[in-house]
Amino acid sequence: xxxxxxxxxxxxxxxxxxxxxxxxxxxxxxxxxxxxxxxxxxxxxxxxxxxxxxxxxxxxxxxxxxxxxxxxxxxxxxxxxxxxxxx
Numbered sequence: 467x468x469x470x471x472x473x474x475x476x477x478x479x480x481x482x483x484x485x486x487x488x489x490x491x492x493x494x495x496x497x498x499x500x501x502x503x504x505x506x507x508x509x510x511x512x513x514x515x516x517x518x519x520x521x522x523x524x525x526x527x528x529x530x531x532x533x534x535x536x537x538x539x540x541x542x543x544x545x546x547x548x549x550x551x552x553x
Contacts, residue, residue, distance in 0.1 A: 480511055480523055483536050490514035496522075501553055503530040508549045510542075524549035 473493070481487045490513070497508035506526040513520055522545040523538040537548045 476507060476509065476525065477511075479534060480509070480521075480525070480536065480538070483523075484511070484521060484538060486511075486520065491520060497549065501526065504528045506549065506552045508546065511538075522546075524552060526552045 473495070476495075477491070477493045478487075480493070481489075481491055492512050492514055494510045494512070495507060496510060497506075499506050504527045506524065509523050509525070511520045511523060512518065519540065519542075521538040521540060522542045523536055524545050525534055525536045527534050535552075537545060539545050
């Protein structure tokens with residue numbers, strides 16, 4: 467289960483990364499897995515009101531290095547492949 471603090475951190479990070487911090491967005495966590503030195507998440511980011519998909523994102527959070535590696539696209543299949551290849 468993902469706690470609110472992690473959800474908020476991921477959503478804020480992705481909103482800034484996508485250049486959408488001034489828009490109302492919501493995020494659906496599709497997958498969450500632990501990996502060496504951190505976690506990886508697969509999310510869908512939507513526009514509030516229209517429920518339009520803004521992007522699908524695969525993000526690996528590396529706790530040892532203190533950084534995040536995002537890959538975002540509107541192509542869900544591509545992002546799912548990227549997510550599966552993250553270690």
